[in-house]
Amino acid sequence: EVQLQASGGGLVQPGGSLRLSCAASGFTFDDHGIGWFRQAPGKEREGVSAIASVSGSTYYADSVKGRFTISRDNAKNMVWLQMNSLKPEDTAVYYCARRGVWGHYDYMTLQEYDYWGQGTQVTVSS
Numbered sequence: 001e002v003q004l005q006a007s008g009g010g011l012v013q014p015g016g017s018l019r020l021s022c023a024a025s026g027f028t029f030d031d032h033g034i035g036w037f038r039q040a041p042g043k044e045r046e047g048v049s050a051i052a053s054v055s056g057s058t059y060y061a062d063s064v065k066g067r068f069t070i071s072r073d074n075a076k077n078m079v080w081l082q083m084n085s086l087k088p089e090d091t092a093v094y095y096c097a098r099r100g101v102w103g104h105y106d107y108m109t110l111q112e113y114d115y116w117g118q119g120t121q122v123t124v125s126s
Contacts, residue, residue, distance in 0.1 A: 001025075001026035001027075002025075002026040002027050002098065002115045003023075003024065003025045003026050003117075004022055004023070004024050004034075004096050004097065004098060004115060004116065004117035005022065005023045005024075005117055005118065006020060006021070006022050006094060006095060006096045006117040006118065006119055006120040007020070007021050007022075007023070007120055008020040008021045008120060009093075009094060009120030009121045009122045009123075010121075010122070010123070011123045011125065012086055012122075012123070012124055013086075013124070013125070013126055014086060014087060014088060014124055014125075014126060015085060015086065016086050016124070017082070017083060017084045017085075017086065018083045018086065018122060019080055019081070019082050019083070020036070020080065020081040020083065020094055020096075020120060020122075021078060021079075021080055022034060022036075022078065022079040022080070022081075022096030022117060023077065023078055024077045024078070024079070024096075024098070025077060027098070029074055029077040030053050030054055030074040031053055031101070032053050032098050032099050032100075032101070033050055033051060033052050033053050033098075033099035033103065033107060034050065034051055034072060034079045034096060034097070034098060034099065035047060035048075035049065035050035035051075035096070035097050035099060035107060035108070035113055036048040036049045036050070036070065036079075036081045036094060036095070036096055036097075037094070037095045037096075037097060037110060037113075038090075038092035038093065038094045038095070038122075039092055039093050039095070039119075040091060040092040040093075043092075045095070045110055046061065047059075047061055047107075047108035047109065047110065048060070048061050048064055048068065048081070048094070049061065049064065049068055049070040049081060050070065050099070050107035050108060051070045051071070051072050051079065052107070053074075053099075054074075056072075058070050059107040059108055061108065063089075064083075064090075067083065067084050067085045067086075068081060068082065068083050068084070069081070069082040069084075070082075079096060081094070083122070086122075086124045087124060088124045088125060089124075090122060090124050091122060091123050091124050091125070092122060093119040093120065093121050093122075094119060094120050094121075094122050095116055095117055095118075095119040096116075096117045097113035097114075097115060097116045097117065098113060098114055098115040098116075099112055099113050099114075100112055100113060100114035
């Protein structure tokens with residue numbers, strides 16, 4: 001019943017912007033942090049950004065700091081990732097994921113997440 005649906009990906013030129021959405025259902029949304037991860041062909045899945053369940057604390061990979069912004073609305077069971085100044089190296093499938101209740105050490109570690117959405121493709125190219 002737990003579902004995380006990522007959407008909003010697409011083709012954008014370098015320097016452009018996209019806003020990804022993650023719609024969650026089937027669980028108590030404000031009990032869990034939510035993370036965004038991405039995976040490019042031939043590369044391991046990596047953490048991009050995460051946001052805490054209630055405090056609103058945010059976390060970012062060094063490669064996206066200053067360009068990406070994560071936010072959430074617990075009343076709507078929604079998380080967004082605003083991506084600005086996009087670069088070709090941002091091209092990947094982006095996944096939103098639910099942080100497990102046992103996750104207490106690193107918001108950017110894949111192993112701390114227990115449910116994953118299907119992902120949405122982001123392509124940055126001229």
